[in-house]
Amino acid sequence: MTANPSGTAHRVARHPAIAKLAKIGFASRGVIYVLMGVFALGIAFQSSSKKADKSGAIHTVAETPFGSVLLWVMAIGLTALVIWQVADAIVGTDTKDRVEAVARSVVYTLLVISILGLLLAGKDAASTDSQSKDVTAKLLELPAGQILVFAVALILAVVGVVWIVEGWTEKFMKDMHVTSPRAVRPVTNLGKAGYIARGVIAIVAGVFIGKAAIDYDPKEAVGIDGALRALTEAPAGRWLLAVVALGLILFAGYCVAEARWHRT
Numbered sequence: 001m002t003a004n005p006s007g008t009a010h011r012v013a014r015h016p017a018i019a020k021l022a023k024i025g026f027a028s029r030g031v032i033y034v035l036m037g038v039f040a041l042g043i044a045f046q047s048s049s050k051k052a053d054k055s056g057a058i059h060t061v062a063e064t065p066f067g068s069v070l071l072w073v074m075a076i077g078l079t080a081l082v083i084w085q086v087a088d089a090i091v092g093t094d095t096k097d098r099v100e101a102v103a104r105s106v107v108y109t110l111l112v113i114s115i116l117g118l119l120l121a122g123k124d125a126a127s128t129d130s131q132s133k134d135v136t137a138k139l140l141e142l143p144a145g146q147i148l149v150f151a152v153a154l155i156l157a158v159v160g161v162v163w164i165v166e167g168w169t170e171k172f173m174k175d176m177h178v179t180s181p182r183a184v185r186p187v188t189n190l191g192k193a194g195y196i197a198r199g200v201i202a203i204v205a206g207v208f209i210g211k212a213a214i215d216y217d218p219k220e221a222v223g224i225d226g227a228l229r230a231l232t233e234a235p236a237g238r239w240l241l242a243v244v245a246l247g248l249i250l251f252a253g254y255c256v257a258e259a260r261w262h263r264t
Contacts, residue, residue: 022084023259024077025108030255031074032057032111033194037248040228044241052245053128053224058114068119075115082108103159128223136209137218146213149221153210160202167195178261187257194251197244201227 035057039050050056061070085105092098139148166172172191178184204227212220222230231241 018080018083021077021080023262024073025079025081026077026255026259026262028074028077029081030252030259031061032252033248033255034252035060036224037245037250037252040245040248041242043229044232044238044245051127051129051225052228054111055114055127056225058111058118062118071115071119075112075119078108078112078115081105082112127225129221129226130223132205132209132221132223132226133218136212136221140213140216140218146216149213150210153206153208153213155206156209157203157206160199160204160206163195163199163202165199167192167199175263176258176261177263178257183257183261187254187261190250190254190257193247194254197247197251200231200244200247204228204230 032054036052036054039052039056042050043052050060058071061067061074064070082105085101085108089098089101089105092101136149136152139145139152142148170188170192172195173188176187176191178187201224205222205224208220208222208226208230212218228241228244231237231244234240
């Protein structure tokens, strides 16, 4: 009898051990986002030079007492999330949901690689800005490189718009099963603020990557940290950045809620 890949993927993803470890992964994501939000507030009020992205958060965790232990726990939890998302991409029936699952699995995989690189090789986690510049430079070297980079920028901007719409319409709650009626509205508000904040960051990053494509200059590409810093150049930019930073901190609270109530 031929094995059914979809059935196997579903059983693996819904194994009790994976489900429990995935909850740690959601909480780990919350730790990363709260640190990103705090660092972004520091940038807004010129009180911090920390990178307000995932690499800055990972390094900060490493510097705490028992930092290595915490990073190992985060790596294990995020690995469980990778397995879960890959399985969802295999067994899903909705194309949009499957694409989102693949994208999330890639993001979580990169986080795990960064954490393990720091733990096992003492290798600094590359900032999202440097990663963006490196990837943009490599794409620009390819035939039709400018078109490829502009396509990436467009996709990123579209993702940002989708996140803002999902946040505003509260569609993200379809994946949640909040068992406490009194917690439904607070959890929804946390996710709403977080999705909109992440959407703004994605759109800003997409704009800069698009400009890098038009100008044929990979140095203009930015990641999360660069997108946040770019907000300070807008009218009332520091206050805008402070609002976005608060959204990231609130999203961390939503991640903690996911650890408890995300559908398994």
